[in-house]
Amino acid sequence: MRTLKFLLQKEFRQIFRNKSLLRMLFMVPIVQLIILPQAANFTVKNINIAFVDLDHSTYSQQLINKVLSSGYFKLAASTPDYKAAYELIEKDKADIVVEIPHDFERNLETEGTQKLSVSVNAINGVKASVGSGYLTSIIQDYNNNIRVNWIQPSKINQLPTIEVVASNWYNPTLSYYLFMVPGILVLLVTLIGGNMTSQNIVREKEMGTIEQINVTPIKKYHFILGKLIPFWVLGILLFTLGLLIARVVYGIVPLGSVALLYLFVSVYLVTIMGFGLLISTYSETPMQATSLTFFFVQIFNLMGGLFTPIDSMPAWAKVITDVIPISYFIKVMRMIVIKGSHFQDILPHILIVLLMGVVLNTWAIINYRKTT
Amino acid sequence: METVIKTKDLTKKFGDFVAVDKITFEVHKGEIFGFLGANGAGKTTAMRMLCGLSRPTSGEAMVAGIDVYHKPEEIKKNIGYMSQKFSLYEDLTVLENIKFYAGIYGLSDKDIKEKSDELVEKLGLQSQVKKLVQGLPLGWRQKLAFSVAIVHQPKIVFLDEPTGGVDPSTRKQFWDMIYDASEKGITIFVTTHYLDEAEYCDRICIMVDGKIKALDTPSQLKQNYKVNNITEVFYQLARTAKRGDD
Numbered sequence: 140m141r142t143l144k145f146l147l148q149k150e151f152r153q154i155f156r157n158k159s160l161l162r163m164l165f166m167v168p169i170v171q172l173i174i175l176p177q178a179a180n181f182t183v184k185n186i187n188i189a190f191v192d193l194d195h196s197t198y199s200q201q202l203i204n205k206v207l208s209s210g211y212f213k214l215a216a217s218t219p220d221y222k223a224a225y226e227l228i229e230k231d232k233a234d235i236v237v238e239i240p241h242d243f244e245r246n247l248e249t250e251g252t253q254k255l256s257v258s259v260n261a262i263n264g265v266k267a268s269v270g271s272g273y274l275t276s277i278i279q280d281y282n283n284n285i286r287v288n289w290i291q292p293s294k295i296n297q298l299p300t301i302e303v304v305a306s307n308w309y310n311p312t313l314s315y316y317l318f319m320v321p322g323i324l325v326l327l328v329t330l331i332g333g334n335m336t337s338q339n340i341v342r343e344k345e346m347g348t349i350e351q352i353n354v355t356p357i358k359k360y361h362f363i364l365g366k367l368i369p370f371w372v373l374g375i376l377l378f379t380l381g382l383l384i385a386r387v388v389y390g391i392v393p394l395g396s397v398a399l400l401y402l403f404v405s406v407y408l409v410t411i412m413g414f415g416l417l418i419s420t421y422s423e424t425p426m427q428a429t430s431l432t433f434f435f436v437q438i439f440n441l442m443g444g445l446f447t448p449i450d451s452m453p454a455w456a457k458v459i460t461d462v463i464p465i466s467y468f469i470k471v472m473r474m475i476v477i478k479g480s481h482f483q484d485i486l487p488h489i490l491i492v493l494l495m496g497v498v499l500n501t502w503a504i505i506n507y508r509k510t511t
Numbered sequence: 512m513e514t515v516i517k518t519k520d521l522t523k524k525f526g527d528f529v530a531v532d533k534i535t536f537e538v539h540k541g542e543i544f545g546f547l548g549a550n551g552a553g554k555t556t557a558m559r560m561l562c563g564l565s566r567p568t569s570g571e572a573m574v575a576g577i578d579v580y581h582k583p584e585e586i587k588k589n590i591g592y593m594s595q596k597f598s599l600y601e602d603l604t605v606l607e608n609i610k611f612y613a614g615i616y617g618l619s620d621k622d623i624k625e626k627s628d629e630l631v632e633k634l635g636l637q638s639q640v641k642k643l644v645q646g647l648p649l650g651w652r653q654k655l656a657f658s659v660a661i662v663h664q665p666k667i668v669f670l671d672e673p674t675g676g677v678d679p680s681t682r683k684q685f686w687d688m689i690y691d692a693s694e695k696g697i698t699i700f701v702t703t704h705y706l707d708e709a710e711y712c713d714r715i716c717i718m719v720d721g722k723i724k725a726l727d728t729p730s731q732l733k734q735n736y737k738v739n740n741i742t743e744v745f746y747q748l749a750r751t752a753k754r755g756d757d
Contacts, residue, residue: 141614141617142614142615142617144614145610145611145614145615146615148611148614149600149603149607149611152602152603152607153600153602153603156602156643157602346596346597346600346601347594347596347597347598348598348599348600350564350594350596350598351592351594351598351599353564354562354563354564354587354590354592355587355612355615355616356584356587356588356615356616356617357615509563509564509583509584510563510564510565510566510583511564511565511566
């Protein structure tokens with residue numbers, strides 16, 4: 140225990156003297172949590188739309204107004220024919236072209252049916268699919284309005300339609316921030332927690348001080364605890380800072396218990412720092428550690444379920460998400476913050492992450508050799 | 512005479528490369544034992560095996576009466592070590608470094624206080640105690656590193672090229688400190704390639720290509736090779752080396 144006291148004293152002194160580390164620790168989360176969620180937004184806006192109105196009728200004008208007033212679309216141009224509109228797509232000036240045929244109004248009135256042509260530029264797949272989705276629902280709505288105008292309320296509706304109204308549970312307004320901000324915080328805790336630990340130990344290797352430690356009778360687990368505890372404390376601080384930013388800047392208040400969040404993050408930090416430790420035992424220089432970390436961070440980023448739902452990944456990819464700890468943290472974070480889940484709901488996740496932590500840390504302790 | 516280090520056919524191989532080739536020698540208590548050799552002769556590897564940092568491939572070695580194979584961690588309680596690579600924490604102050612190492616070697620608070628006061632005074636570092644080690648000149652750092660390496664009164668201290676890059680007058684002071692420690696009964700095991708320093712040792716061992724080529728007191732060696740100084744002895748032996756610098 141006494142040895143540990145001296146090790147902790149040393150680590151904390153070094154951390155508080157390392158100005159660049161402290162700056163990274165506090166500036167990175169502030170900048171990332173404030174800037175990233177504002178910019179990396181899935182809500183598709185500013186879709187450039189071009190109309191080819193061959194009808195020039197009241198109805199066609201109504202449709203165009205309805206589309207433009209939705210707020211998602213920007214009028215790129217109104218062109219006299221489809222060819223001109225197609226050129227706009229080629230030049231990337233338009234994302235969607237809507238062609239309103241001749242006799243649009245007349246056919247609607249006389250025959251009760253009419254076709255519209257919608258062409259979508261699918262180079263940006265997200266914009267295209269989301270954009271055409273919006274457009275479809277706007278046209279549907281327009282269609283319903285016309286029917287209501289025609290059919291007298293007293294008459295029996297001869298053509299029954301099914302109207303689908305979705306009510307969004309847990310995130311009723313589909314707030315994008317509520318979805319993203321907790322996720323980004325998870326990513327930050329992972330990155331900084333794992334990276335700080337590995338860089339710190341590799342630095343001792345590079346300076347040669349680790350050799351001096353290896354020649355003392357220090358126990359391996361003392362040394363490793365001496366590294367883990369200070370960074371665990373910093374990780375908790377970082378997480379707290381992140382929660383504060385989420386509350387102050389985005390007004391996100393966890394629906395579930397904050398204590399439960401801290402319980403999970405406490406376990407998670409041990410696991411992710413074990414991962415950092417493991418990297419450090421396999422690296423001789425900070426450069427090697429950085430490259431290794433970078434490789435894994437990419438996987439964490441794209442497969443952790445932060446940006447894309449895990450449920451829609453192929454089966455082999457799901458296996459990967461099952462073994463990366465970050466996917467559990469993202470799940471639990473959203474469960475507690477958005478859904479207000481309870482201890483029993485997240486217990487399986489805590490146990491899995493704890494098991495991973497035991498495995499990673501044991502592996503790291505075994506692989507850290509005082510005698511080579 | 513009490514023997515504190517004893518090896519027999521101690522060998523270390525890295526793949527096909529035999530870094531240390533069946534070395535056999537003994538070191539007595541309180542002795543200043545010099546290990547000489549060109550770069551790549553195997554000095555550091557031999558020393559690392561004795562410190563429990565590197566596991567021997569074959570052969571036997573006992574350090575402070577403890578077997579290096581079975582209880583390398585036991586050995587570590589009984590030895591001090593100072594490597595050619597600077598081994599203090601540069602972002603800690605002079606006093607913090609002393610207290611840290613004294614602490615992890617298990618000294619009591621009272622001993623730590625006494626030891627660090629004594630050490631600071633002896634080194635004349637009173638005005639520097641609150642300074643970070645990175646601001647200290649190399650000579651001071653090496654003297655401090657040596658003092659820290661023996662802060663726990665080890666039976667043996669291993670010094671791996673301790674005076675590399677240090678100016679002659681500081682080297683002289685450094686050797687005074689070595690003599691001091693030796694008088695207190697600490698056995699000194701030192702590697703160097705400053706041949707003048709070899710003359711300060713009680714006995715020296717010259718390694719060439721991983722093997723021991725000569726082992727005796729400096730005066731006896733000069734007599735055997737019929738030369739006036741150790742430099743000549745070394746050149747005669749080193750000429751046979753096949754390994755280049757690594």
